[in-house]
Amino acid sequence: MEIIRAKHMGFCFGVSGAINICNKISEDESNFGKRTYILGMLVHNEHVVKNLEEQGFKIVEESAILEGRDELQEGDIVIIRAHGTSEKIFQILKDKKVEIHDATCVFVTQIRKTLVEMEKKGYDILFIGDKNHPEVKGIVSFGKRVTICNDLEELLSITLDPNKKYCLLTQTTLNKKKLEKIKSYIKENYSNVEILDKVCGATQVRQEAVEELAQIVDLLIVIGGKTSSNTKKLYDIATSYNPNTYLIQDETDLKKEWFQGKEKIGITAGASTPEEIVIKIENQIRGIH
Incomplete structure (x- = not known):
């Protein structure tokens, strides 16, 4: 193992x-x-x-x-x-x-400042993210002309005024592939939207790493809090490549039956997950085998 x-x-x-x-x-x-x-x-x-x-x-x-x-x-x-x-x-x-x-977080602060600055320059804001997430609620509260869309599907339902100029901003933990689809759609259909890619670099490398890991292991454990947006996105990415993916908070959530016949066990953790929790889970897994 x-x-x-x-x-x-x-x-x-x-x-x-x-x-x-x-x-x-x-x-x-x-x-x-x-x-x-x-x-x-x-x-x-x-x-x-x-x-x-x-x-x-x-x-x-x-x-x-x-x-x-x-x-x-x-x-x-x-x-x-x-x-x-x-x-x-x-x-x-x-x-x-x-x-x-x-x-x-400095990334959140940067997006907030950019939103305020772009509105002052006459832009309306298109914000891609979860409208119920505290990060998004906080950022958009500093704006006056903001439209929030969760994904491309919601963006497709909106009619943009060709006589206005728009700035597209995003939640820091947005799924990078989701953003790429949105950027492609905007570039193909609108010339009056300035896209400012503000997805956190730490988020991006974690998403790329779990995508790579999910494809080479028999089972993948994603560790993080129930309310963590970035952890949920890691889980969503992992499950798209490996159906044997489980999202847990700590070692008490592990189940022995998950590991039957599995040799390569992958582990990732959300950006708010302490190292000591990861170590406890690794030790528990070793005890199962």
Whole structure:
């Protein structure tokens, strides 16, 4: 039995950066005694969030802030999660005079800035992504002329005004092949759409790595949180090449029957999945054989 890891997997620098910000705040003696909050899930992994709560961080939800149900007071520390948040939330937090630490991923921040800049130049925005995902909600909240489409099918249902100029932007974790289809359609049918490919580089190499791995193993395990967009996309890519693909959160989700007659076991992990979880799963798999 052989366990083969994907060439690129696990924590991306955006997730590592967000966790490092929390660790520095936790270790800073000047913060002792202060109430520290994280806006929603810092990253989409339940184990990471649980560890942060054990360190003393509390979770404050966006809905509570918007509805005035939060307990935030002047001087409290609030960390903006890696996916970012909306313009309105930022303003409310500033008005409350809390101490804001922005752990938004640099790729998300870049897309947000680009959206604002392109609107100022007179462009309408076509945004490709999951309209219910916090990253997308946060980015588009900074715009005034934004149309969100989940995929090519939704884009096909929209009529673009030939007299307007458009800018196409995307969620950072968008499936690269999905984006290529959208780009081909736009280039073939419209001359008034500027395409700015902003898919995260870390996302792209992870997707390419799992595509390669899925084709050479008997079984593939994808490790990540239930709400993780990038993990779900890794799973979708893997299953398109290998039907023996399973998405799990930790070692307790493994089932012995999956491994009967399987010799080459592939493993990949979402960008928010800690290395210690991966190691536990590898050890559990070795124990099965």
